[in-house]
Amino acid sequence: MYQYDQYDQRIVEERSRQFRGQVQRRLSGEILEDEFKPLRLQNGLYMQLHAYMLRVAVPYGLLSSTQMRKLAHIARTYDKGYGHLTTRQNMQFNWPTLEGVANILDELASVQMHAVQTSGNCIRNTTSDQFAGVTRDELEDPRPYAEIIRQWSTFHPEFAFLPRKFKIAVNATPDDDRAAVYFHDIGVKLVENGAGERGFEVLAGGGLGRTPHIGQTVRKFLPKEHLLSYLESILRVYNQFGRRDNKFKARIKILVNALGIEEFSRRVEEEWEQIKDGDMLLPEEEIERVKKHFAPHAYETLPDSDSELAALALDKDRAFGNWVKNNVRPHKVPGYASVTISVKDKEIPPGDLSDYQMDQVADLADRYSFGEMRITHTQNLVLADVKVSQLRELHEKLVAVNLGNANANHIADMITCPGLDFCNLANARSIPIGMRIIDRFDDIDYMNDIGDVNLKISGCINACGHHHVGNIGILGIDKQGVEHYQLMLGGSAGNDASLGQIVGPAFTQDEIVGAVDTVLQRYLKERESADETFIHCYRRVGMAPFKEALYGDN
Amino acid sequence: MATIRDGKIVEDTWQHVADGEAAPEGDVIVTLARLRQEGEALRARAGKLGVRVGSDAIADEIGDEVKDLALVAIEFPKYVDGRGYTIARKLRDRFKFEGELRAVGNVLRDQLFYMHRCGFDAYELQEGKDAEGALEAFQEFSVTYQGGSDDPRPLYRRR
Numbered sequence: 230m231y232q233y234d235q236y237d238q239r240i241v242e243e244r245s246r247q248f249r250g251q252v253q254r255r256l257s258g259e260i261l262e263d264e265f266k267p268l269r270l271q272n273g274l275y276m277q278l279h280a281y282m283l284r285v286a287v288p289y290g291l292l293s294s295t296q297m298r299k300l301a302h303i304a305r306t307y308d309k310g311y312g313h314l315t316t317r318q319n320m321q322f323n324w325p326t327l328e329g330v331a332n333i334l335d336e337l338a339s340v341q342m343h344a345v346q347t348s349g350n351c352i353r354n355t356t357s358d359q360f361a362g363v364t365r366d367e368l369e370d371p372r373p374y375a376e377i378i379r380q381w382s383t384f385h386p387e388f389a390f391l392p393r394k395f396k397i398a399v400n401a402t403p404d405d406d407r408a409a410v411y412f413h414d415i416g417v418k419l420v421e422n423g424a425g426e427r428g429f430e431v432l433a434g435g436g437l438g439r440t441p442h443i444g445q446t447v448r449k450f451l452p453k454e455h456l457l458s459y460l461e462s463i464l465r466v467y468n469q470f471g472r473r474d475n476k477f478k479a480r481i482k483i484l485v486n487a488l489g490i491e492e493f494s495r496r497v498e499e500e501w502e503q504i505k506d507g508d509m510l511l512p513e514e515e516i517e518r519v520k521k522h523f524a525p526h527a528y529e530t531l532p533d534s535d536s537e538l539a540a541l542a543l544d545k546d547r548a549f550g551n552w553v554k555n556n557v558r559p560h561k562v563p564g565y566a567s568v569t570i571s572v573k574d575k576e577i578p579p580g581d582l583s584d585y586q587m588d589q590v591a592d593l594a595d596r597y598s599f600g601e602m603r604i605t606h607t608q609n610l611v612l613a614d615v616k617v618s619q620l621r622e623l624h625e626k627l628v629a630v631n632l633g634n635a636n637a638n639h640i641a642d643m644i645t646c647p648g649l650d651f652c653n654l655a656n657a658r659s660i661p662i663g664m665r666i667i668d669r670f671d672d673i674d675y676m677n678d679i680g681d682v683n684l685k686i687s688g689c690i691n692a693c694g695h696h697h698v699g700n701i702g703i704l705g706i707d708k709q710g711v712e713h714y715q716l717m718l719g720g721s722a723g724n725d726a727s728l729g730q731i732v733g734p735a736f737t738q739d740e741i742v743g744a745v746d747t748v749l750q751r752y753l754k755e756r757e758s759a760d761e762t763f764i765h766c767y768r769r770v771g772m773a774p775f776k777e778a779l780y781g782d783n
Numbered sequence: 784m785a786t787i788r789d790g791k792i793v794e795d796t797w798q799h800v801a802d803g804e805a806a807p808e809g810d811v812i813v814t815l816a817r818l819r820q821e822g823e824a825l826r827a828r829a830g831k832l833g834v835r836v837g838s839d840a841i842a843d844e845i846g847d848e849v850k851d852l853a854l855v856a857i858e859f860p861k862y863v864d865g866r867g868y869t870i871a872r873k874l875r876d877r878f879k880f881e882g883e884l885r886a887v888g889n890v891l892r893d894q895l896f897y898m899h900r901c902g903f904d905a906y907e908l909q910e911g912k913d914a915e916g917a918l919e920a921f922q923e924f925s926v927t928y929q930g931g932s933d934d935p936r937p938l939y940r941r942r
């Protein structure tokens with residue numbers, strides 16, 4: 230993974246010092262709260278319903294075991310003993326004090342981490358595929374480009390006060406998209422052109438929130454050396470022309486749609502013409518320098534293990550077999566596999582990890598996966614490089630710390646936003662609904678029968694839980710002061726991007742879990758075979774059968 | 784209100800002149816509208832001439848008109864309005880503006896570093912703020928990743 234040199238290190242240390250000074254000036258009254266707000270936000274510090282929340286940046290979700298132990302230490306020392314995995318592959322702490330935060334930043338800097346630009350109207354943490362570098366279906370590892378973008382966007386002087394927040398994702402898988410590049414302000418897809426050269430397709434204007442949009446192509450093929458000047462041109466057009474009069478119309482998706490993609494692209498290209506051949510040209514040596522940090526691990530030479538993996542999925546120990554089937558995927562190196570550690574359990578808010586679990590996972594990463602782990606945007610963890618021969622051992626150890634659930638990519642493996650338990654914008658709670666759904670589908674055979682499906686829950690229209698792109702989406706609304714939930718079907722965040730549609734009138738808290746079950750039972754009746762997943766079945770039969778199952782004929 | 788130029792607190796010789804008000808002796812800053820109307824007369828005066836533009840000004844549209852003035856003041860109506868940063872960079876980088884580029888309005892210490900990187904060299908600090916303390920802002924970072932108008936080379940050309 231990327232290792233800081235003296236420059237990177239100095240930047241995080243200087244930031245930590247700067248923030249400590251800002252806090253002191255805030256506490257002395259020299260800075261007003263209104264002036265302090267964007268400063269703390271650009272350092273990941275939010276004011277939530279009950280307390281401050283600090284969001285720590287985990288670039289493209291990649292963490293070393295040393296870093297994870299530091300997060301455990303922070304959870305224990307400065308918080309209530311847990312942290313929360315976010316949809317931007319970061320980790321957030323819900324209970325730090327303002328004075329504590331300056332110390333937390335020093336602690337983070339000591340392990341090459343920070344909280345820079347994890348909120349505020351600036352360029353946020355760049356995300357990528359959680360299986361980057363180990364998956365068979367990628368052109369090349371996208372993380373070096375995500376890191377190059379991270380460095381370019383860190384303290385970018387021109388783009389610290391954009392109309393609104395700005396999110397970039399990078400992927401490199403032509404047939405699958407785990408990074409949701411179509412739902413980002415900018416999506417960067419590593420592609421190959423007709424001549425077999427590698428470059429990027431650049432998308433802009435995707436996003437969720439109140440008015441969801443699917444990103445559109447600004448440029449089909451961008452040579453690699455122009456990556457940063459092109460991003461800079463898009464940001465510059467946005468910074469000048471994005472709306473600032475209404476925060477609900479301030480995201481770049483609104484600008485792209487108001488101008489139309491042709492005019493938007495024309496302005497970007499015009500800007501780019503002026504700067505493309507300047508100092509921002511990305512030299513091959515720089516790409517190579519960053520790539521070296523992501524060189525493959527020292528894998529052992531082992532025989533092919535695909536058939537062994539298939540056999541393990543049928544293991545007579547069904548807890549283990551199911552876990553292999555649902556949570557383990559083949560690796561590009563023979564003899565290895567990638568493991569998704571589910572952080573979805575009926576007893577615990579989805580995505581919450583205790584300090585003890587963090588320490589344990591760090592130990593397991595050291596022992597079984599070259600000391601690295603990843604956070605996924607679905608609020609789970611991944612150990613990407615585990616020997617197939619050690620899967621059983623690993624599973625036992627995960628079960629011992631309550632992280633051995635076999636529900637990855639299934640109905641219990643949901644995304645939930647913080648909702649009314651933490652968020653001051655919420656209409657309804659998300660977390661307890663999520664936990665009740667996990668509980669409802671506790672029977673692994675039933676869950677397996679339902680197969681691949683994803684559920685996403687947001688506590689309000691701001692869509693932090695990505696409900697628009699859930700195969701099943703749940704949106705919390707307020708109906709005369711009572712929490713209600715709208716059910717949506719048919720969304721997808723992948724290459725086959727689509728937005729879910731509302732089925733009908735909203736459900737109460739007591740009804741919504743049953744409604745999800747009703748939909749899934751109907752799916753089991755409607756599907757042509759077990760190979761037809763929920764989303765495929767929905768696309769074939771449409772909304773009507775589900776509507777009927779939920780509301781009857783009228 | 785203190786004026787900072789090139790990292791120091793300075794005695795300010797410039798005067799902002801409102802539309803409709805007669806231009807006094809000395810160095811004056813007028814609005815863009817006035818520059819357009821009375822440009823010739825203003826340029827013929829003895830003192831230096833500067834212009835003040837709003838954050839909604841588009842650099843590509845005003846660049847040629849303002850690029851040989853002695854000063855361009857860019858307004859920050861609220862410090863969270865970040866358009867001024869792009870105006871500054873484009874005036875410096877594209878129009879090769881070499882006069883004084885001054886941030887005016889809601890100008891606060893914690894934005895000075897970014898402003899400097901985008902090509903500003905002078906700042907009218909918000910009334911009531913500690914100007915001595917604000918000077919520290921320019922030294923808060925000794926390394927930067929990206930190029931700016933201060934140094935166009937990204938760190939990868941300096942590493």
Ligand code: SF4
Binds near residue numbers: 652656688
């Ligand atoms: S979706 Fe709404 S309730 Fe949930 S975290 Fe976002 S703003 Fe808060």
